[in-house]
Amino acid sequence: MVNRMRRSASTLLAPVLVTLGLVGPPALAKTYIDIDSPGFRGLPVAVVQVEPDPQSTPCKEPGLSEKITKVLLQDMDVSGYFQILPPEAFLVEAKDVKFAPEGVDFRAWSLIGAEALILHRTSCERDQVIFEAQLLDVLTGKVLTWKRYRSPVSAYRVVAHRFANEIELQLTGLAGTYDTRVAYVAKSPGAKDSGKELYVMDYDGNGAKRLSSLKSICLSPSWSPDGRRIAFTSFYKTNPSVYILDIAGGSELRRLCGTFYRLCSGASWSPDGKWVSFSASISGNSELFRVRLGDSGPPARLTDDWGIDVSPSWSPDGKQIAFVSDRAGRPDLYVLTPEDGTTRRLTFEGSYNADPDWSPRGDWIVFAGRVDGEFQIFRIRPDGTQRTQLTYAPGNGISPSFSPNGRLVAFSSNQAGPYEIYLIRADGSGRKRITLEGRDASDPSWGPLTSD
Numbered sequence: 098m099v100n101r102m103r104r105s106a107s108t109l110l111a112p113v114l115v116t117l118g119l120v121g122p123p124a125l126a127k128t129y130i131d132i133d134s135p136g137f138r139g140l141p142v143a144v145v146q147v148e149p150d151p152q153s154t155p156c157k158e159p160g161l162s163e164k165i166t167k168v169l170l171q172d173m174d175v176s177g178y179f180q181i182l183p184p185e186a187f188l189v190e191a192k193d194v195k196f197a198p199e200g201v202d203f204r205a206w207s208l209i210g211a212e213a214l215i216l217h218r219t220s221c222e223r224d225q226v227i228f229e230a231q232l233l234d235v236l237t238g239k240v241l242t243w244k245r246y247r248s249p250v251s252a253y254r255v256v257a258h259r260f261a262n263e264i265e266l267q268l269t270g271l272a273g274t275y276d277t278r279v280a281y282v283a284k285s286p287g288a289k290d291s292g293k294e295l296y297v298m299d300y301d302g303n304g305a306k307r308l309s310s311l312k313s314i315c316l317s318p319s320w321s322p323d324g325r326r327i328a329f330t331s332f333y334k335t336n337p338s339v340y341i342l343d344i345a346g347g348s349e350l351r352r353l354c355g356t357f358y359r360l361c362s363g364a365s366w367s368p369d370g371k372w373v374s375f376s377a378s379i380s381g382n383s384e385l386f387r388v389r390l391g392d393s394g395p396p397a398r399l400t401d402d403w404g405i406d407v408s409p410s411w412s413p414d415g416k417q418i419a420f421v422s423d424r425a426g427r428p429d430l431y432v433l434t435p436e437d438g439t440t441r442r443l444t445f446e447g448s449y450n451a452d453p454d455w456s457p458r459g460d461w462i463v464f465a466g467r468v469d470g471e472f473q474i475f476r477i478r479p480d481g482t483q484r485t486q487l488t489y490a491p492g493n494g495i496s497p498s499f500s501p502n503g504r505l506v507a508f509s510s511n512q513a514g515p516y517e518i519y520l521i522r523a524d525g526s527g528r529k530r531i532t533l534e535g536r537d538a539s540d541p542s543w544g545p546l547t548s549d
């Protein structure tokens with residue numbers, strides 16, 4: 098088993114080489130979209146595919162530029178920050194548009210209400226695609242950013258995701274997360290048993306790849322902050338235990354707590370990557386523990402009460418842990434300070450609250466709460482205020498996970514039958530299904546931003 102695991106991790110997740118270049122003036126410091134404003138509206142943007150430079154080499158793959166455009170527009174739509182203007186409203190034909198500063202008629206774009214203009218062109222060199230794109234301020238005529246990307250043709254989606262990230266950075270002040278990945282669990286194709294394996298996919302559901310072949314039940318994946326390892330729960334050795342898989346280096350599958358406790362589950366990494374917290378059964382009762390990676394000693398116990406304590410989630414500053422406990426008679430969210438052992442109750446409404454995930458920005462905690470017999474996704478401030486329901490669909494919505502910039506939430510729902518993975522914006526809008534296999538996909542965990 099270990100050898101199969103090593104091969105799948107090292108080959109399926111080989112990094113895609115994408116070379117970025119910055120040409121032209123530096124970006125402005127102005128924030129064009131204030132996403133926290135009560136009067137927020139989508140920024141009107143025109144997106145134009147410009148003819149390639151006559152000196153460049155055309156791409157052999159038909160429609161490659163259109164494919165990149167489609168991915169870029171999908172990313173912008175998911176964000177909810179933009180109003181994409183239809184091409185039929187343009188006063189300038191695409192064939193007549195050239196890159197700035199050669200000949201952009203900003204008045205023609207302002208007349209149709211555009212406040213930003215995106216120009217892009219695609220060419221190829223051997224088996225590589227070269228994608229060049231500009232983001233322009235229509236009102237001032239300034240170039241906000243000018244990027245040139247080079248990657249294997251097969252990785253054209255990554256190129257589009259990277260420029261979508263750049264667009265958000267320039268217009269909102271915070272980069273997008275469209276080149277990140279989501280780990281989850283699902284049944285293997287053709288599997289006849291109830292087992293689930295560990296998978297990873299692009300944030301939009303593309304490029305799904307299986308990481309494990311344990312022929313067991315895998316649950317609750319959790320990424321390390323550097324994106325190189327995933328901790329998860331598995332029944333691989335009969336009893337549930339926490340395992341760590343190095344998906345970057347292909348190291349052996351490591352059992353985290355099996356030496357000390359028989360039943361362990363629900364791992365969560367500290368923001369600095371030095372600690373992993375989890376729940377373990379002590380005399381039939383689940384308590385929270387943490388272990389420093391690399392230490393040979395037993396994990397440190399964090400809770401000690403009669404209730405069941407599970408599902409830890411670290412705050413982004415590493416000073417607190419949100420978790421679930423029924424110590425007050427029903428499952429609710431609590432916040433623990435590991436250094437002094439103090440706890441405080443976070444939720445008081447609802448009959449069952451579970452699955453907390455702390456936003457990387459530190460401003461919200463999302464969780465699943467039961468409403469009229471079904472679970473929906475909620476968010477709440479870390480001080481217990483502003484509890485807000487985000488989903489209202491039929492069926493259960495469970496296991497929410499924030500994107501690395503805190504603007505999107507992945508979760509699993511059975512509203513259409515088997516569980517699938519969905520995305521919503523942090524305010525509950527823009528619901529989008531990203532898995533379609535019908536293989537009971539659940540427990541999404543959004544991976545971190547990486548520099549590769």
